[in-house]
Amino acid sequence: MPYIGKNPVGGGFHKLDNLTASATATYALTLGSAAYYPESANQLLVSLNGVIQAPQDSFTVSGSNLVFDSALTASDSIDFVVALGDVLAVQTVTDGAITTAKLGNSAVTDAKIDTMAASKLTGTIDDARMPAGSVVQTVFSQYSTQTSITSTTAGSGTSTGVEVQITPHSSTNKLLIQADLSIAATAYVPNTSISLEVYDGSSVVYQEVSSTYFHNASGDENYYTRGTVQAFINAHSGAKTYTVRAFKGATGTVVAQPNSNLSSILIQEIKQ
Numbered sequence: 001m002p003y004i005g006k007n008p009v010g011g012g013f014h015k016l017d018n019l020t021a022s023a024t025a026t027y028a029l030t031l032g033s034a035a036y037y038p039e040s041a042n043q044l045l046v047s048l049n050g051v052i053q054a055p056q057d058s059f060t061v062s063g064s065n066l067v068f069d070s071a072l073t074a075s076d077s078i079d080f081v082v083a084l085g086d087v088l089a090v091q092t093v094t095d096g097a098i099t100t101a102k103l104g105n106s107a108v109t110d111a112k113i114d115t116m117a118a119s120k121l122t123g124t125i126d127d128a129r130m131p132a133g134s135v136v137q138t139v140f141s142q143y144s145t146q147t148s149i150t151s152t153t154a155g156s157g158t159s160t161g162v163e164v165q166i167t168p169h170s171s172t173n174k175l176l177i178q179a180d181l182s183i184a185a186t187a188y189v190p191n192t193s194i195s196l197e198v199y200d201g202s203s204v205v206y207q208e209v210s211s212t213y214f215h216n217a218s219g220d221e222n223y224y225t226r227g228t229v230q231a232f233i234n235a236h237s238g239a240k241t242y243t244v245r246a247f248k249g250a251t252g253t254v255v256a257q258p259n260s261n262l263s264s265i266l267i268q269e270i271k272q
Helices: none
Strands: 026-028 044-048 059-062 065-068 078-083 135-143 147-149 158-166 174-186 192-199 204-214 223-234 240-248 253-256 263-270
Touching (some): 147 158, 147 240, 158 174, 158 263, 174 192, 204 223, 240 263
Antiparallel strands (some): 044 078, 135 263, 158 240, 174 263, 192 240
C-alpha cells in the first residue's frame, strides 16, 4: 500500500533524530532528516528531563509530529525518542524469492495441488507408474450394416465396415486387437472359405487365412457363422484406424453383418 513520507521498515527499532525543546508542545519527528511517521504513541519511548513519559497521557502523535500534553520551554530537555519497531504492512513477495529450502517438509498438501503434468508421473515416481501388463486404455466399436464380401485376394480384402480408432499413449506399448464378426454364405457353391485381415490404413498388420469355412454338399442352404480375430501388435505414435477386412474363396456369395447382425472390434493398449 502507498505511504505519505518515508515507507516503514518492517521490524525496525530506531533512535530518532535529536529534538530541541522550545516554547511549543509540537515537535517534528525525523529519522535521518526524513519525516518519521509512527503508527501510534504507544510505539515511542520518550524521555523528557530524564523522566520516561507515558504515551497517550503525557504525549500523543499526529502524523509525523510528537505532541506533548503541554507546551515546553527552552529550559526543558528532550533526552531521546526511540521508535520501538515499525508496524509491518502486508507485502507482495518478490517472484522467485521463496526457494525449496524455505518450504517445510510436508508443508504442501493435496489440497494445494491443482494440476500436474503427465510427465511428473514418470521417472522416479515408481508408485505412480502402471506395471507391465496393465490395460492403459480400451476402445470399442460395433457395426450392423450388411456388407457384401467380393474380394478373393489376400492383402486387399473387402472392408466389413468394422473399425475403430486408437491413439496409443506410448509407442513402446502393445495393442491387443479382438474382433468378432457375423458372417453368412448364401446361394453359393459348396466348400467356400472366408479369411479375415486387419488393415491400419497403410498396411495389413494381421491376417487369418481361412478363418471360417463353409461346407454344404447340396449348396441349397444359407450358413451363418462367426469369424474372429486375435492379434497382438506393436503400438505406434499418433492416431490410427484399424479396419477388419475379409476375402473369400473363389466361389460363393458371402456377406458380413447378415440381416443387421452385430459385429464388433475391441482394442486394448497394454503397458510394457
